[in-house]
Amino acid sequence: METLDYLLPQVWFGILALFLFLYVMLDGFDLGVGILSLTSSSEERRSILMTSLSNIWDANETWLILMGGSLFGAFPLAYGTILQALYIPVFIMIFGLIFRAVAFEFREQANRKWFWNIAFGLGSFLAALGQGFALGGVLEGIQVDASGHFIGGSWDWLRFPSVVVALTLIQGYVLIGSTYLIWRTEGELQQTHYKTAKIAALTTLIGAIVITIVTPIVYESARSRLFSQPLIYIFALIPLLGILLIWQLWQSLEKKKEALPFVWTILLFLLTFMGLALVIFPYIIPNSITIYQAAAAPSSLVIMIIFIGALIPVMLFYNIYQYVVFRGKITVDEGEIG
């Protein structure tokens, strides 16, 4: 029983981290493509960008819903406290996602597309911004009382480090969006995104460096964890691996590889993510609430492992199947758009 009380929340921490990673990776490139669409020079290009997402954005976004629902069920206390504390960034994200979602179909139908172009691009940007501030806000720590309820202010999440986190996340999304487009498009459009991917790689790198330096200085909780044995060896490895991956990414962009830049970017995301998870664990709200305090009753966690956890391979299967069905380069027939 004792071990179960520790094991179950840990399993759920892992599952939630997986869902969040899948979301950040998959909807990350959707949002990145959306942000990039703000700079598109023509309607035709924008059409290709949106077409590249039209059949998958919804499945990608579903990982967020799944993460939210699972967090609600597995760590109810954290669900309430985090979302209440992050009221403003969460709603920035929600309104961004609303406009992004409806833009697909409405733009398709509209004669005058400018409004829905903005809805799509700005919606994607706001969603990314909200997520960045939410992540920054959680890393910042949330003020809670003895029973774990939020007692801070509405704007606590808005601090210099969270601004850096938000900007870096947006850069990261632009990077993964660019590399996704390199993979899925061809010709001039592809060439453009070799350039944007390089710029985004540099800006993301700068953000990552700032965060790596700032984290141990600003966040007490992270500092004590970062320099504890044996974790320090892992944390020492992460920047090295990061530099290696960025170098590989750069090489693949130089050599105009098609799928590789996307793969290296995903690995970069994964590495960052593992770093973050290690910094936060065993807390779910850094420095105040551990996963054990926030966890649902063991009976609920077990049932959820059966009804959600066991479905993960199935969900992954039909998501992958979908990518297989729609594989290949996206082109819009030139005769259709003129």
Added chain:
Amino acid sequence: MDFLSNTVVLSRMQFALTAIFHMLWPVLTTGLGIYLVIIEGLWLKTKNKDYYHHARFWVKLYVLNFGIGVASGIPMGFQFGTNWAPLSEAIGNFFGSIIGFEASWAFMLEAAFLGIMVFGWERVNPIIHYIATILVAIGANLSTFWILTANSWLQTPAGVELVEGKYEVIDYVAAVFNPFMINSVMHMVLATLETSLFVIGGISAWYMFKQRHTEFFSKSFKIVLVVAIAVAPLQIYVGHLSGEQVQEYQPTKLAAMEAQWETIPAGQSADWSVLAIPNEKAERNDWELKIPQALGYILELKPTLSKPVLGLKEWTPEQRPHLLGLIYYAFRTMVAIGFFLAGLMLVTIFEWMRGKLSPDIIAQQRWLLGGWIFAAPLGYIAIESGWIVRCVGRQPWTVYNTIRTSDAAANLPPGNVLTTLIFFAVTYTLLLFAAFYFGRRIILKGPNLELPLPGETTPILGVNPGQFKPDQRPTEAQQ
């Protein structure tokens, strides 16, 4: 304007607004989903290309609804955390896990196969496509199942134990199969199906009224009729069962639905009021129109009742629902629409049997077709009314008889909630207009009967499977 500084009221208004708006969209995606399964099945079976063109036409409305449904669904789940944190903590063990099941069982299934259903006609063979269509319909209806399970549990909590202010699940089966669950799921599945049928029927009737593609749309019209024969009466019966359950489990709600102030003792004639003007201050109805003994017939099929119907005065004002007029008339609106739709179905069947619906003369049935056009939006009104009865009538409780709505709300600065509420009001108004506008355009444009069957399109696709050609992008072609 006290409510502007009352977080509980503002959070309730926001939840009500977002829920009422959200409810409009999944109706078609669940009900029309089933219809698409029928129509695509008919195509595969008969090889009649009209059915294929039907599938391609109706799926456009499906997609239009789907995007807004997804978009407006996101704030529903997140609001439990942002605005109702104490509730989330108290009910998370059960309710939260159910929300997780909905995402993993329903949403992911629907989302993953929707792409193939909408864009995949040229990419997979017809059988795989049909499986995708079926899985989308299953996903959408599973979503109804889980959400109604979760909501029913709030109405009739079972299988749980309150430990230090949190519900712990002691019996998952009992919690899932709580007293309201089966009826509520049935009532909602039938509601989305019936509403979709009358939307499809209404739009088909409009085309025939205008004598556009009359024969084509007489096909969809008749499929609607055949399904409605079973659905419309069954819905009235399931609705009746739900009413009986309300009497048993939620007496305060029944009293509010009937604006019944005084208890009707067992064995006494139970009158039913058709219309009333409830006066909450004076605890009476200022005026009412009653049918003698009708309530007895409604609940037990006899003039008197075997158990008493409790009146509102049995509870103190803090223990019973308010907004009586809303609950009272919402209930009557729902019931009236249910009977109207069933009646319309019967009249139409009668005309069908008299041979008045054959494609060459159906356009002459002006009144009948007019009735169907009029009926198209009614299902939505009935569904919204039903949810108002269900959730406003549950007040002052969020978890019936245990957690008060005022205790469930998070202590947020009212200004924050007011701001998001205003943003929702503006955004949703815009989306509603846009949906009407684009929906109208899809209907005005009509079906594309020239669309080649899958496999008969330009050979490019056969040669280069990498060529991604999305579903007919006609509007862009006109640019």
